[in-house]
Amino acid sequence: MMSFFITSEKSMTGNLGGIAGADAKCARLAAAVGVTGKTWKAYLSTATESARTRIGAGPWYNVKGVMIAANVAQLHEEGGMKNGISLENGLTEKGEIVPGRDATKRPPGATANEHDIMTGSMMNGMVNGTNTCSDWTSAATTQMTWVGHFDRNGNQADPIIAASWNAAHIQAGSCADTGPGGGAGRIYCFATN
Numbered sequence: 093m094m095s096f097f098i099t100s101e102k103s104m105t106g107n108l109g110g111i112a113g114a115d116a117k118c119a120r121l122a123a124a125v126g127v128t129g130k131t132w133k134a135y136l137s138t139a140t141e142s143a144r145t146r147i148g149a150g151p152w153y154n155v156k157g158v159m160i161a162a163n164v165a166q167l168h169e170e171g172g173m174k175n176g177i178s179l180e181n182g183l184t185e186k187g188e189i190v191p192g193r194d195a196t197k198r199p200p201g202a203t204a205n206e207h208d209i210m211t212g213s214m215m216n217g218m219v220n221g222t223n224t225c226s227d228w229t230s231a232a233t234t235q236m237t238w239v240g241h242f243d244r245n246g247n248q249a250d251p252i253i254a255a256s257w258n259a260a261h262i263q264a265g266s267c268a269d270t271g272p273g274g275g276a277g278r279i280y281c282f283a284t285n
Contacts, residue, residue, distance in 0.1 A: 093153050093157050094122070094125075094127050094153060094154065094155045094185065094283075095130065095151070095152045095153050095282065095283035096152035096153060096154055096160045096280070096281065096282055096283070097121070097122070097154065097155060097183060097184055097185040097280075097281050098182050098183065098184050098190050098209060098242060098278050098279070098280055098281075099117065099118070099121055099184065099185070099278045099279050099280075099281060100121065100184035100185060100186050100188060101117065101121060101278075102206075102276040102277045102278060103117075103270065103277030103278075103279075104269060104270055104271060104276075104277050105225075105231035105267060105268055105269070105270060105277065106210065106224075106225025106226075106228060106230055106231060106235065106237055106266075106267030106268075106270060106277075107225065107228065107229055107230055107231040107267070108134070108136075108225075108228040108229075108279070109228070109229070110227060110228050110229050111134065111136060111138050111141070111227060111228055113228065114134035114136055114228055114279060115132060115133050115134050117134070117279070117281075118132035118133065118134050118279075118281035118282075119131075119132040121185045121281070122185055122281070122283075124185070125155075125185050125186060127185070130283040130284075130285055131148075131283065131284045131285050132281050132282070132283055132284075133146045133147050133148070133281070133282055133283075133284055134146075134279050134280070134281055135147055135211055135213070135217075135258070135279065135280035135281070135282055136210065136211060136212055136213075136224070136228060136279060137211065137212040137213040137217070137218065137219035137220065137224060138212070138219065138224055138227040138228070139219065139222070139224065139227055140227075141219075142213065142217055142218040142219050143211055143212070143213045143217050143218075143219075143258070144164060144168065144213070144216065144217025144218060145217075146282075146284075147164075147282035147284060148282065148283065148284030148285060149163060149164060150162055150163040150164060150166070150167065151163065152167070152282055152283070154176075154181055154182075154183050155183050155184075155185060155186070155187045156181075156183065156187060158176055158181050159176055160175055160176045160177055160181065161175040161176065164217075167217075168215065168216055168217050168258075169215075170216075175257065177242055177244075177257040178242075178243065178244060179192045179194070179197060179242070179243040179244070179245070182242035182243065182257075185281070190206055190207070190242060190243075190278065191203075191204060191205060191206045191207070192205060192206075192207045192242070192243030192245060193205050193207050193241070193243055193245040193246065193247075193274065194243070194245060204271075204274075204276075205274040206274065206275065206276035206278065207241045207242055207243045207245065207246075207274050208239035208240075208241065208260070208263060208264075208270070208273065208274045208275035208276075208278075209239055209240050209241075209242050209257075209258075209278050209279060209280055210225075210237050210238075210239055210263070210270065210275075210277065210278070210279050211237075211238055211239060211240050211258045211259065211279075211280070212224035212225070212228075212237050212238050213238060213240075213258050213259055214238070214258075214259050215256055215258060215259045217258065220238045220259065223235075223236055223237050223238045223262060224237055225237050225267035226267075230267045231267055231268045232266065232267050232268060233266045233267070233268040233269075234266070235266060235267040236262050236263050236265075236266055236267060237262070237263055237267060237270075238259055238261070238262055238263070239260060239261065239262075239263050239275060240256055240257045240258035240259055240260050240280075241254065241255065241256060241257065241260040241274075242257055242280075244256075244257065246260050246261070258280075263275055
């Protein structure tokens with residue numbers, strides 16, 4: 093039933109082997125927990141493709157069967173709809189909670205905030221300029237990417253942006269190091285079927 097997850101595997105750079113490498117990571121991690129027969133896509137935008145158009149039509153469910161969104165419009169919270177991505181529901185493929193900003197709600201042993209999820213996207217799921225680590229092939233210190241807060245928690249002056257699951261801010265580090273400021277190089281994965 094799982095058709096959505098945040099990667100348990102971290103990537104400390106923005107070089108994911110391109111969009112094909114990111115998609116392959118999603119498929120590999122899903123297969124490792126026994127989810128096969130699905131086509132997996134990373135929720136990442138590139139210069140030629142937006143995350144919104146890559147991931148299918150929905151609905152999407154996490155590993156525990158909780159609906160994340162019924163369709164693309166709900167996922168992107170259009171028309172007043174809300175999706176189900178949160179600290180409690182934004183689980184890895186293994187069913188693990190990703191460490192968020194709130195230290196009191198982190199899994200045992202987790203000390204760092206890892207709520208920044210790489211997307212390269214705006215809130216509507218379209219590409220955000222060139223902030224995609226050269227379409228996920230670069231580990232350059234001169235490039236950055238847009239990230240979202242899966243836990244909907246941030247400290248920006250604008251609470252709407254701070255709570256964005258896919259476009260909260262440009263990362264604090266660079267494509268060479270996704271760790272500073274709450275990152276761990278994680279991505280969202282969606283099944284298209």
